[in-house]
Amino acid sequence: ARTGGGGSLQVKVVLLGEGCVGKTSIVLRYVQNQFNDKHIQTLQASFLQKNLTINRRRLCLNIWDTAGQERYHALGPIYYRDSHAAIVVYDITDEDSFTKAKNWVRELRKMLGDSCVLVIVGNKSDLEKNKVIQEKDAQEYAASVGAKHFYTSAKQNKGIEEMFLDLSKRLLEKE
Numbered sequence: 001a002r003t004g005g006g007g008s009l010q011v012k013v014v015l016l017g018e019g020c021v022g023k024t025s026i027v028l029r030y031v032q033n034q035f036n037d038k039h040i041q042t043l044q045a046s047f048l049q050k051n052l053t054i055n056r057r058r059l060c061l062n063i064w065d066t067a068g069q070e071r072y073h074a075l076g077p078i079y080y081r082d083s084h085a086a087i088v089v090y091d092i093t094d095e096d097s098f099t100k101a102k103n104w105v106r107e108l109r110k111m112l113g114d115s116c117v118l119v120i121v122g123n124k125s126d127l128e129k130n131k132v133i134q135e136k137d138a139q140e141y142a143a144s145v146g147a148k149h150f151y152t153s154a155k156q157n158k159g160i161e162e163m164f165l166d167l168s169k170r171l172l173e174k175e
């Protein structure tokens with residue numbers, strides 16, 4: 001990571017995961033505190049910035065969201081190249097999205113090695129009654145790849161601040 005103007009540490013954070021798991025919703029909830037029931041079409045890979053101060057240290061998260069290319073298996077390494085952290089999202093009600101998340105983790109580790117701070121997120125925790133991925137399996141998997149696991153609900157604004165805060169602290173610790 002590099003220190004930009006004003007002494008703020010600039011980091012690149014990417015979101016990965018299957019289409020419709022809620023990646024865009026998580027970022028919009030975190031940065032703009034809004035939620036939309038419809039799928040949000042991002043036209044091009046876009047990024048939003050969030051500034052944080054933790055123990056007097058300033059951090060600027062440059063959060064990259066996909067343009068939906070993941071749906072056509074067209075998300076290239078250029079998207080996650082040079083990332084300091086990756087948030088790999090699955091939908092707790094969708095078994096296939098968990099398998100896809102594992103594939104992304106494998107791909108990331110291959111391309112970026114162990115240097116990248118990794119978080120696995122089970123989103124749509126408000127749909128607990130339809131949950132198909134058991135917490136124990138998700139926790140064990142995350143631990144096995146050196147990642148932390150969080151539950152979030154972009155809809156109900158649960159777990160998102162905590163997840164980004166933990167990720168940010170880990171990024172600062174590495175400096």
Ligand code: GDP
Nearest residue numbers: 020021022023024025037038040124153154155
């Ligand atoms: P992306 O393709 O991964 O970026 O997913 P989107 O953010 O576009 O969300 C896909 C759909 O899931 C939309 O209809 C969202 O409203 C919905 N969604 C996103 N997050 C949540 C959540 O936490 N709970 C519920 N119930 N729906 C969500």
Ligand code: MG
Nearest residue numbers: 023024066068
């Ligand atoms: Mg999206």
